Amino acid sequence: MPILDTRDVTKQFGGLVAVNQVSMTVNKNEIVGIIGPNGAGKTSFINALTGIYKPTGGQVLFQGKDITGFPAYKIAKHGIARTFQNLRVFSNISVLENVLIGAHCRIDNPFHHIFLRPLRSKKIEQQAYAKVIALLKNVGLEEKKESLAKNLSYGEQRTLEICRALASDPELLILDEPCAGMNSAEMDTLADFVKKLRDDGQTIVVIEHNMCFMMAVSDRIIVMTEGAKFREGTPAEIRNDLEVQKVYLGEQEVE
Amino acid sequence: MMMDSKKRKWLLLGGLIACLLLVPMFVTDIYILSILNVMVVYSILCLGLNLILGFTGLLSLGHAAFYGIGAYTTAILMTRYDFGFVAAFCASAVLALVAGIVIAIPTRKVRGDYFCLITLAFGEIFRLVATSWIEFTRGAMGIVRIPMPKIFGIAIVTEAHFYYLGLGILIVTYLTIKAITDTRYGRAFIAIREDELAADTMGINTPIYKIMAFSIGCLFAGMAGSFLAVYQTVVTPSNFRLEESCLMIIMVIVGGMGRNLLAPLAGVIVMTVATEVFRSTAEYRMLIIGLIMILVLLLRPQGIFGSSSFKS
Numbered sequence: 001m002p003i004l005d006t007r008d009v010t011k012q013f014g015g016l017v018a019v020n021q022v023s024m025t026v027n028k029n030e031i032v033g034i035i036g037p038n039g040a041g042k043t044s045f046i047n048a049l050t051g052i053y054k055p056t057g058g059q060v061l062f063q064g065k066d067i068t069g070f071p072a073y074k075i076a077k078h079g080i081a082r083t084f085q086n087l088r089v090f091s092n093i094s095v096l097e098n099v100l101i102g103a104h105c106r107i108d109n110p111f112h113h114i115f116l117r118p119l120r121s122k123k124i125e126q127q128a129y130a131k132v133i134a135l136l137k138n139v140g141l142e143e144k145k146e147s148l149a150k151n152l153s154y155g156e157q158r159t160l161e162i163c164r165a166l167a168s169d170p171e172l173l174i175l176d177e178p179c180a181g182m183n184s185a186e187m188d189t190l191a192d193f194v195k196k197l198r199d200d201g202q203t204i205v206v207i208e209h210n211m212c213f214m215m216a217v218s219d220r221i222i223v224m225t226e227g228a229k230f231r232e233g234t235p236a237e238i239r240n241d242l243e244v245q246k247v248y249l250g251e252q253e254v255e
Numbered sequence: 256m257m258m259d260s261k262k263r264k265w266l267l268l269g270g271l272i273a274c275l276l277l278v279p280m281f282v283t284d285i286y287i288l289s290i291l292n293v294m295v296v297y298s299i300l301c302l303g304l305n306l307i308l309g310f311t312g313l314l315s316l317g318h319a320a321f322y323g324i325g326a327y328t329t330a331i332l333m334t335r336y337d338f339g340f341v342a343a344f345c346a347s348a349v350l351a352l353v354a355g356i357v358i359a360i361p362t363r364k365v366r367g368d369y370f371c372l373i374t375l376a377f378g379e380i381f382r383l384v385a386t387s388w389i390e391f392t393r394g395a396m397g398i399v400r401i402p403m404p405k406i407f408g409i410a411i412v413t414e415a416h417f418y419y420l421g422l423g424i425l426i427v428t429y430l431t432i433k434a435i436t437d438t439r440y441g442r443a444f445i446a447i448r449e450d451e452l453a454a455d456t457m458g459i460n461t462p463i464y465k466i467m468a469f470s471i472g473c474l475f476a477g478m479a480g481s482f483l484a485v486y487q488t489v490v491t492p493s494n495f496r497l498e499e500s501c502l503m504i505i506m507v508i509v510g511g512m513g514r515n516l517l518a519p520l521a522g523v524i525v526m527t528v529a530t531e532v533f534r535s536t537a538e539y540r541m542l543i544i545g546l547i548m549i550l551v552l553l554l555r556p557q558g559i560f561g562s563s564s565f566k567s
Contacts, residue, residue, distance in 0.1 A: 050456060051455075051456075052452070052455075052456070071455070071460075072452075072455040072456050073455050073456075073457075073458050073459055073460045073461070075456075076455075076456055076457060076458035077458045081456075082456055084453070088450050088452070088453040089453075090445070090446060090449035090450060090453065091449065092449060093445055093449065097442055097445070100439070100442055101439075101442045101443070101445070101446045101454070101457050101459075102457055103439075104439050104442065104443055104446075104457050104458050104459055105457070105458025105459075107438075107439045109438055109439055111440065111467075114434050114435060114438055114440075115431075115434065118434070121438060125437070125438055125439070128439070164457070168457065168458060
């Protein structure tokens with residue numbers, strides 16, 4: 001059974017159809033890439049999946065459960081974590097607190113326990129702290145845990161955002177243009193990191209413009225254009241597809 | 256190493272509380288004690304307001320109304336219904352909490368500037384009701400002759416007694432807010448301040464957390480009001496004007512918003528002392544207070560002891 005199964009997901013803004021009947025599946029432990037020219041509706045599609053928009057039609061099944069139209073916080077609890085196209089780290093607080101906030105919905109500390117069972121509450125917070133430190137170590141940000149997020153370099157902030165998303169132990173991680181603004185060396189590091197996550201058992205959906213990156217990381221690629229799904233296939237198939245090249249040629253050079 | 260700095264923090268805090276407890280042994284001047292009591296009241300208010308403004312980023316212009324709800328509840332229950340202070344105090348806190356929830360529910364999804372306007376309106380409505388509903392609140396004459404409080408048989412009479420009572424409430428307020436903000440709840444409030452949409456996608460049910468932060472802040476305002484009622488023995492609508500709400504905001508901003516819970520107290524001290532020192536200059540004193548605020552904001556935008564500033 002696929003982890004994520006969308007059926008004819010549609011999002012309309014008035015007369016504009018931003019996402020038009022997109023159906024796709026994501027299987028456990030695979031990296032699915034979504035590409036498409038600007039305005040193809042990739043981010044709108046992801047927003048409809050993660051509860052930022054309510055889909056106007058279709059169904060989203062996650063681990064067999066219908067989560068269509070759930071609010072964002074509930075979808076996060078069900079196990080979908082995401083990053084944003086334009087960085088949304090919490091800039092005025094420390095790296096550590098950023099990631100701790102990411103773990104929010106996995107810290108099982110009911111409000112009344114703060115007063116009625118303070119020792120248990122403290123223990124659970126400490127466990128979360130230890131988990132977050134391990135995660136920061138894993139991505140190489142442990143030494144900067146006390147720095148304010150806004151004082152990190154751009155690449156580090158990108159890493160921090162992924163790390164924050166991972167802190168919620170997601171079943172599915174969605175990366176929205178993770179390479180935006182990166183140079184090719186940083187991109188290679190990121191590609192290795194994403195593949196390593198997959199090898200560790202993480203299921204990932206990536207939206208990205210950069211073809212080199214997508215060809216390198218994706219197990220399967222979905223091409224979107226004008227709000228609808230246009231093609232689906234392995235990176236090699238997509239690369240050699242003349243129609244896909246045509247879609248892209250209208251907008252930009254084929255690399 | 257972390258444990259060490261934590262231990263040192265608790266030692267410092269313990270020392271600070273011990274010093275505060277000893278103050279009435281050395282300070283016998285009634286005037287100075289009365290200023291200290293005023294500071295204690297504002298400290299309780301500002302600790303609560305910091306949770307709303309500093310943590311969650313909600314600019315509430317109606318904090319004085321919740322302070323007033325607490326004060327009128329205690330005043331009315333003690334003068335008309337023979338309530339003891341402890342019972343009236345609890346009723347004040349609960350009623351302010353409930354009022355906080357009632358205001359926070361409809362405003363949970365409105366944007367910052369509208370939230371500001373709604374709380375401003377609520378503050379004014381409260382003041383107007385307190386002024387006009389003569390049968391219940393005695394209007395501008397206020398409720399007078401509030402009896403001296405007794406706590407488990409101990410009568411609170413002198414300025415020093417009130418100082419201890421107020422300090423007790425302040426310490427409870429501090430420890431409660433500290434306990435809350437040291438957990439995922441405090442971090443969720445900060446996440447809402449920093450980026451509400453991102454907070455949502457972290458699994459934070461933002462409307463609920465906003466209601467929570469706002470109403471807990473109001474709960475402590477209710478406690479401060481209850482203390483004010485028995486301390487002043489009189490409550491009038493003019494205690495709860497918009498200027499009071501603004502003064503509290505200024506104190507929190509001047510002292511410093513956010514994680515450092517004691518920072519707003521620096522603002523309380525600066526503003527209270529300034530008010531007293533320039534009391535003789537009557538209306539001009541607002542000019543001087545305004546000047547202090549502008550200077551602090553220019554030189555230290557994050558406040559005297561603050562860690563985080565308004566987003567630029």
